[in-house]
Amino acid sequence: MPKVIKTKTEFEGRVLEEYVVVEGEGLSAWDAHVPLQFVGKKTTRVDGPERVTGKALYTFDVQLPGMLYGKILRSPHPHARIKSINTQRAEQLPGVRAVLSHQNTPKISFRRQTFLFDEVVRYVGDEVACVIADDEEIAQDALELIEVEYEILPFVLDPEEALQPWAPRLYPDGNLLGGQPELYQRGDIERGFAQADVIVERTFRTQCALHNCMEPHGSVALWEGDSLTVWDSTQHIFGVREGLARLLGLPLHRVRVIKKYMGGGFGSKNNLGKYTVIAALGAKMTGRPVKIVLDRHEENLATGNRPASVQHVKIGARRDGTLTALELKAIVTAGAYCLWPPSLGGPARELYACSNVKTEQYTVFTNTGPLSAFRAPGYVEGTFAVESLMDELAQELQMDPIELRLKNYTEIDQTTGRPYSTKGLREAYERGAKLFGWHEARTPPAALLSRRHAPKLRGVGMASQIWSGNGMPPAYALVKLNPDGTATVITGTQDIGTGTKTVLAQIAAEELGFPIEKIAIEIGDTQLGLYAPLSAGSMTVASVGPAVRVAAHEARQQLLDVAAQVLEVPRDSLTIADGLFRSPALQKPVAVHEVLKNLENFMIIGRGAREPNPEDVAVNTFGAQFAEVTVDVETGEVKVERIVAVHDSGRVINPLTLSSQIEGGIIQGLGYALYEQRVVDRNTGIVLNDNLENYKLPTALDIPEIVFEMIDRPDFRANNLGAKGVGEPPIIPTAAAIANAVANALGVRIYELPITREKILKALGKV
Amino acid sequence: MVTKAARPRKRKIVVRGPGKTSVTLIVNGETHEVLVEPRRTLLDALRKDLGLTGAKKACDEGTCGACTVLLEGKPIYACMALALECDGRTIETIEGLARDAKLHPIQEAFIEEDALQCGFCTPGQIMSVKALLDENPHPTLEDVKRAVSGNLCRCGAYPKIFKAALRAAELLRSRS
Ligand code: FES
Ligand code: FES
Numbered sequence: 001m002p003k004v005i006k007t008k009t010e011f012e013g014r015v016l017e018e019y020v021v022v023e024g025e026g027l028s029a030w031d032a033h034v035p036l037q038f039v040g041k042k043t044t045r046v047d048g049p050e051r052v053t054g055k056a057l058y059t060f061d062v063q064l065p066g067m068l069y070g071k072i073l074r075s076p077h078p079h080a081r082i083k084s085i086n087t088q089r090a091e092q093l094p095g096v097r098a099v100l101s102h103q104n105t106p107k108i109s110f111r112r113q114t115f116l117f118d119e120v121v122r123y124v125g126d127e128v129a130c131v132i133a134d135d136e137e138i139a140q141d142a143l144e145l146i147e148v149e150y151e152i153l154p155f156v157l158d159p160e161e162a163l164q165p166w167a168p169r170l171y172p173d174g175n176l177l178g179g180q181p182e183l184y185q186r187g188d189i190e191r192g193f194a195q196a197d198v199i200v201e202r203t204f205r206t207q208c209a210l211h212n213c214m215e216p217h218g219s220v221a222l223w224e225g226d227s228l229t230v231w232d233s234t235q236h237i238f239g240v241r242e243g244l245a246r247l248l249g250l251p252l253h254r255v256r257v258i259k260k261y262m263g264g265g266f267g268s269k270n271n272l273g274k275y276t277v278i279a280a281l282g283a284k285m286t287g288r289p290v291k292i293v294l295d296r297h298e299e300n301l302a303t304g305n306r307p308a309s310v311q312h313v314k315i316g317a318r319r320d321g322t323l324t325a326l327e328l329k330a331i332v333t334a335g336a337y338c339l340w341p342p343s344l345g346g347p348a349r350e351l352y353a354c355s356n357v358k359t360e361q362y363t364v365f366t367n368t369g370p371l372s373a374f375r376a377p378g379y380v381e382g383t384f385a386v387e388s389l390m391d392e393l394a395q396e397l398q399m400d401p402i403e404l405r406l407k408n409y410t411e412i413d414q415t416t417g418r419p420y421s422t423k424g425l426r427e428a429y430e431r432g433a434k435l436f437g438w439h440e441a442r443t444p445p446a447a448l449l450s451r452r453h454a455p456k457l458r459g460v461g462m463a464s465q466i467w468s469g470n471g472m473p474p475a476y477a478l479v480k481l482n483p484d485g486t487a488t489v490i491t492g493t494q495d496i497g498t499g500t501k502t503v504l505a506q507i508a509a510e511e512l513g514f515p516i517e518k519i520a521i522e523i524g525d526t527q528l529g530l531y532a533p534l535s536a537g538s539m540t541v542a543s544v545g546p547a548v549r550v551a552a553h554e555a556r557q558q559l560l561d562v563a564a565q566v567l568e569v570p571r572d573s574l575t576i577a578d579g580l581f582r583s584p585a586l587q588k589p590v591a592v593h594e595v596l597k598n599l600e601n602f603m604i605i606g607r608g609a610r611e612p613n614p615e616d617v618a619v620n621t622f623g624a625q626f627a628e629v630t631v632d633v634e635t636g637e638v639k640v641e642r643i644v645a646v647h648d649s650g651r652v653i654n655p656l657t658l659s660s661q662i663e664g665g666i667i668q669g670l671g672y673a674l675y676e677q678r679v680v681d682r683n684t685g686i687v688l689n690d691n692l693e694n695y696k697l698p699t700a701l702d703i704p705e706i707v708f709e710m711i712d713r714p715d716f717r718a719n720n721l722g723a724k725g726v727g728e729p730p731i732i733p734t735a736a737a738i739a740n741a742v743a744n745a746l747g748v749r750i751y752e753l754p755i756t757r758e759k760i761l762k763a764l765g766k767v
Numbered sequence: 768m769v770t771k772a773a774r775p776r777k778r779k780i781v782v783r784g785p786g787k788t789s790v791t792l793i794v795n796g797e798t799h800e801v802l803v804e805p806r807r808t809l810l811d812a813l814r815k816d817l818g819l820t821g822a823k824k825a826c827d828e829g830t831c832g833a834c835t836v837l838l839e840g841k842p843i844y845a846c847m848a849l850a851l852e853c854d855g856r857t858i859e860t861i862e863g864l865a866r867d868a869k870l871h872p873i874q875e876a877f878i879e880e881d882a883l884q885c886g887f888c889t890p891g892q893i894m895s896v897k898a899l900l901d902e903n904p905h906p907t908l909e910d911v912k913r914a915v916s917g918n919l920c921r922c923g924a925y926p927k928i929f930k931a932a933l934r935a936a937e938l939l940r941s942r943s
Contacts, residue, residue: 049874052883054819054862664884692826697921698923
């Protein structure tokens with residue numbers, strides 16, 4: 001009988017509780033010494049050919065017969081009330097099929113704080129109306145014909161200002177999310193500081209960063225009778241289905257969400273977007289399929305961001321380096337709306353053994369584009385602050401930065417008191433230091449002054465990483481065996497570019513004993529797939545992989561039952577490998593399809609569900625990164641020469657796709673450290689660099705040498721694979737390591753990201 | 768003094784548009800005649816009128832390279848050219864690379880080296896690499912970096928794109 005139990009999941013620094021139904025017996029992870037054929041082997045992407053030939057159909061590429069296009073009119077004001085909208089002229093433009101606004105659509109509550117079409121706009125870029133037309137050019141022309149009369153309201157852009165009593169309010173109950181700060185405390189912070197021999201205290205600032213996934217956000221909506229099908233560029237098809245059904249009053253079985261290929265999300269596609277609901281409404285109104293894809297400017301205004309932060313951090317320590325108190329107060333810019341505030345205090349609470357810790361977070365509404373999750377939300381920002389200050393403390397105590405970190409090492413999760421299931425951070429420090437040549441490369445701070453006059457300064461720095469490592473049950477999978485000896489794996493997850501499909505194929509091939517070419521992976525369809533959680537929080541493999549393994553295991557058991565009877569050999573004597581049955585009782589191996597073909601269209605179906613997370617341990621990922629930089633003292637240019645990374649994410653399933661994720665995370669971290677920053681005009685609230693010309697992403701010319709190693713040790717408590725996530729860990733410590741390297745090079749620290757030339761020259765006293 | 772080059776040449780002035788006008792595009796060796804508005808970009812003509820959605824649109828303003836195709840063998844941003852400008856000219860897109868269901872060595876190398884994550888920038892990257900290797904069969908790492916420096920990859924597949932391009936060069940040399 002299925003058993004219903006509650007399980008806890010740590011998701012992006014917050015703990016959620018979910019019901020999970022457990023059936024049958026769990027599998028335990030493959031032993032470390034069991035030789036595996038597919039798992040742990042470099043495997044090229046199973047969908048590589050589609051992706052390199054241009055055949056992969058992204059949501060952006062979907063074109064249906066009779067399809068119309070939607071374009072959204074966005075607010076030019078940071079804060080205003082819409083007094084009237086006149087759409088008449090737009091509607092008269094030939095080719096325009098409908099204009100949607102609050103006047104002709106139901107009042108649909110959206111993300112708690114607003115409506116699908118709200119009568120108040122709260123940032124430059126907020127949705128006002130939408131034109132549906134025969135082609136994009138016509139829709140674009142029509143936007144200019146819509147007349148909107150606004151009552152301009154006072155606005156506030158700066159979060160610290162927004163907290164002042166006199167500040168303009170976005171919402172009647174004020175600008176602070178939840179009405180009070182989020183507070184975490186353990187021990188006695190005051191006593192902790194009283195016990196300290198040394199106290200360091202600084203204010204750090206981080207910028208607002210924009211995702212800029214290459215595939216813009218977008219949806220295509222099609223109605224067939226009362227059934228709605230939506231192609232959506234999303235990290236969570238089941239979440240989009242639930243949202244659409246709820247907002248449009250539809251039963252779940254009438255809503256189908258499809259996402260086959262996606263051009264990046266990085267957290268910005270975790271949730272249902274307004275454009276999706278508008279496309280569905282527009283398609284209903286016009287009786288035609290409707291496609292809405294955002295342009296690059298809209299991407300940079302309205303699809304989320306890594307919010308800017310101000311962090312006051314204070315650390316107290318004894319002479320020997322033992323931390324006695326750690327305090328972090330963060331002010332986070334929510335922008336106009338906020339669904340899921342990032343948790344900036346996470347690293348302060350978790351990274352080090354410290355009995356007196358206090359974190360306090362103010363998430364503040366402002367009249368700017370709304371925040372969203374962005375690859376390791378909160379932890380990238382929080383790690384920059386905490387790991388920078390740890391370096392200052394090390395300098396103060398004249399300790400090596402790694403020595404200080406090891407002094408405060410913990411095998412116990414400081415927030416729950418549970419031991420870590422596995423923790424390879426000590427090894428990451430050691431291996432990283434060796435790979436990097438840390439002890440040789442490190443220049444003592446005293447040597448810095450004499451190097452001031454060199455045209456280029458060189459510096460090294462390091463930083464640590466912690467992030468959750470659990471999966472997020474529930475997740476389900478089916479494995480069906482076809483009569484020709486091939487298998488189809490069905491689940492409702494999504495491959496957002498990480499290589500999920502390939503990893504699932506490896507797991508199924510391993511468990512079934514089939515060649516990997518005989519496995520097809522079907523994901524990204526709510527109607528045909530089974531529930532899987534969102535692809536975020538570095539959880540996809542750890543959530544869905546175990547379910548696939550159980551399903552494949554069950555299919556294999558059935559296959560063995562059947563084969564034993566057909567081949568008339570003892571079941572226990574049978575094995576399956578390379579798609580062949582072998583047994584001492586058989587003269588020669590028999591192919592799987594030889595057995596199945598006698599059974600006509602008999603079908604074996606294996607079912608699998610993700611087991612609950614363990615209750616008695618904390619499941620996390622860890623890592624350390626080392627950076628070497630050179631700084632040109634004349635121009636202020638920072639060049640990252642190399643990054644060495646060592647991470648512990650449990651068992652590595654595919655070293656090839658994993659290495660891509662690691663490199664990609666580091667490169668995004670490098671962009672965040674040095675170049676990326678949304679710039680908003682103080683007087684108008686307009687984003688000045690809402691394009692790829694002026695918002696600087698790392699290019700091919702900015703890439704340092706990247707060397708990395710994985711600890712690669714299965715975590716037997718994490719799940720039946722022993723694997724944890726790897727999507728987010730590599731971006732977490734990069735900016736901190738680079739900032740520490742820059743501080744080491746300059747002998748002066750820069751407390752604000754990005755570390756631009758201007759800041760360097762200022763720090764050097766040159767401007 | 769009027770130089771020869773500056774002397775107005777006698778040319779028939781053709782007025783096209785407003786409204787749709789006929790354009791001939793020679794894409795991957797096939798000649799297509801399409802009716803497009805004069806403001807239609809080459810990228811939209813390829814994607815919408817010819818259904819060739821391999822070239823991607825990530826910015827539509829010449830800043831990302833996702834739309835890279837070859838025009839008369841040279842890499843261009845297809846979003847920055849009007850279809851009209853390409854009248855009668857040859858265009859090569861990602862769809863033209865694989866022949867007889869066999870991947871082009873650049874495509875093979877991209878798969879082998881895992882030079883893609885989400886894959887959205889990939890067709891553009893591959894076309895930039897193609898243009899490079901057509902010109903220069905012996906590129907250095909620096910050549911490769913420069914050749915794809917106009918192709919953004921937000922997933923950060925760069926290190927592997929470099930490797931793939933060098934590997935493809937080797938493959939091509941060994942096969943020719
Ligand atoms: S779409 Fe052409 S350069 Fe970006
Ligand atoms: S692979 Fe995703 S943008 Fe390049």
